[in-house]
Amino acid sequence: MSRYDQMSALGLLAPMLVVLLVVAVFPVLYSFWVSLFDLKLTRPHRVPFVWLANYATVFQDPLFWASVWRTTWFTVISVAAIMVIALLAALLLNEEFRGRRFLSAVLLVPWAIPYVANGLMWKWIYDSGYGALNGLLFQLDFIDKYMVWLGDSEKTLALIANAFVWKEVPLATILILVGLKSIPGDLYSAARVDGANVWRRFVHITLPALRPSFMLVLIYEAMMAIRHFDLFFILTEGGPAEASHVLAWEVYVETFRKLSFGTGSALAYIMAILTFLLAFALIRALGKKL
């Protein structure tokens, strides 16, 4: 490539590079810079540079570790449920049967609902006074009086995970279905000739072939679950007590309620690094088997 071509390419790329620098690189670096200050918006005249003290404060806070544990629990439960349900749904939709197209369309409905609307819908469903869940269970005689759902700290996180899974399953199903469609039919034909039954075909052909799809779903959904905020905001605001106080909620409270941008930025960085490390570990662990 001639020097002229190189300069032309750089010239053509320059506008986008500038945009990326301004809207992506600068905010990321600036937020790290902010995390080194004890910056509270409500105390604008005193903003001392504190080096990494905000990070130390975060790591010394028991609430932070409790929220890490809750986030881990929420992520593991949610992602496991999404993977299993999405795999079953994808296997079903991969078969030819009457109404398959209709079922596929119905399956996409939760995906099409915005997160905030999804949260409000589940708030109605879970409401202890007039919620649909209580109404249904009561009419079916499973309960003899209305139950407390989100207000019960033992159930809160599982109920939020349920709402999250409901929303995320369609996308995971599509991703796995794409994987299923890409498996050559010859492999199944050959296995049948060799006398492999349905279970053996599933274990030895389908599952290995789906590894790339599984990895994609696993990484994407894990990152979504770790960073998820909307449902926690709408359904419980981190409560009752600290029952749903997860990392994303901690970042919100620190930054937008306490207006402590220094600690909030430090927390956001910690969360981003944890997410990155998780994704990296998953790729390292599963990528080798691709």
Next chain:
Amino acid sequence: MSQRSYRRREFLKASAAATLAGTGAFSLARQAFAADPINFFAWSAGVDQVKSHISAFEAKTGLKVAYNNAPWAQYRDTLVTKFVGRAPLDVLWVSDSWLPEWAEAGWLAPIDGYPQLLKYNADVDDFSTQSMMYKGKQYGLTYYTDYMGFFYDEDKLKKAGIGAPPKTWDEVVQQSLKIKKAGLAEYPLMLSMARETWLIEFLSAMVFSHGGRFVDDSGVAVMQDKKRGAHAALSWIVEAVNKHKIVSPACVEIGELNGLKAFTSGNHAFALLGRYRVRTLNDPKQSQIAGRVRQALMPAGPGGSHATVGWNRFYGLTSQAAANKEKAANAVKLIEWFGGKADGKYAFQKLMFMDVGSGFAVKPLFKDAEIIKAYQQYSDIGMYERQQALAKKKDVISPWFGEWDEVNGTAWQAAIVGKSSVDDALRKSADSWNKLRKQG
């Protein structure tokens, strides 16, 4: 907008004015100054009423007002961002909860130097004026004042054979158990204990009526002291939920608005709600128990009184407006027009009361014939006034209130759902308070 650009704008105007004066068009230059509007920011309540009152102000004074608003839920964040970004703000609605924070940051200016505003204090309920004071200085004139009230469904009490509403929290327990036994309500008392901005008002009402305080006069936490009312108040709630089962365990997920809906649907016999909600409670279009809801004085705890918590929203003057003599003079006129008298009458408070039911702190309005007539249609104005006279301002309002409120709300909820003891919850809350106070 930065101070620098502000000065530049002023400079440009001044230059333009000088040029115009030089060319003999001095009257046009005066108009250029006069056209700089008073920047008025509020939350999005009573928007039509505010606009109509602004129109009257503009017609009367010839001054222009640039009115903007933001939803209540995002108001604090919006305003803090505007202050930090030095956006043009002259007059704004302020909640008593944010006063120390904004005053300490230097965003609000005291109005002590404006006797034309201070003269209205003589007509205002004391707790309301106190809610606008910080470090001995007054920061505004009241826009709206109200308090946490105790309401009951008269029908349910009669059906349970109860002749009079409870006077103490012990009587609330006894009457609730009676109502529960009669099958009239599973959870007779509706309490909203969800984590939201209203929570501190509910908690303060309970604490004050138990004769307690969160902090003493010197600002030191006393909430953890077993002999003080906060401990008694939280113990009462915990027992009401877990022992007597007269309050739903779901109270920790019920916010003020959902609590109102639950009470209007006839599920409860008693409720703690903002006083102004009585209009909705007795409105047949909005309430299934319309016509049956009465207000009683806040029940008293052992050693307590009928005290309740009151809150105040007021017109504040920004420091940037106060720094400019002409701006300040115009802003003060607008504050008086809204928070004081307009054409010799408390016109805006009355308008807001008649149109949307907002409470007022100016005592002469309790004698206003139209207000009395309107209020008597759905409640008892005598009770309204009596309870308001017993209202107290929140004692936890401080520059660190927002941070402490997060910890405190969580601690009280933890005790209610049985995740911690009353002692531990209040100690945690007190420790947080003292730590934040030390940090300043």
